[in-house]
Amino acid sequence: MSRIPQELEAEMTPGVKAFVLSLLDRLEKAEATIEKLTPQNSSIAPRTVHPHTKPKRKPAAKKRKRGGQKAHRRHHRDLVSSEDCTNVTVWART
Helix, strand or coil, X not given: CCCCCHHHXXXXXXXXXXXXXXXXXXXXXXXXXXXXXXXXXXXXCHHHCCCCCCCCCCCCCCCCCCCCCCCCCCCCCCCCCCCXXXXXXXXXXX
């Protein structure tokens, strides 16, 4: 039994028929190869194979939030008034 419909096969020349049959053979071989692929031997994502995989757990949250922590005393340095300044040193990169 031919894989080409009879209506189309009747209109084909022998060369075209041979070409179409060779393409159909290549297609079957490629489909057979694709069926054998797994995440271990290809670039298929592992999640696509097993539908019941558990999602990745998020990393544990940090114990402390950014910035000042509650119940900690504030560290503050009072500014010196300009009248009390005897020397001003400018620290800048050159």
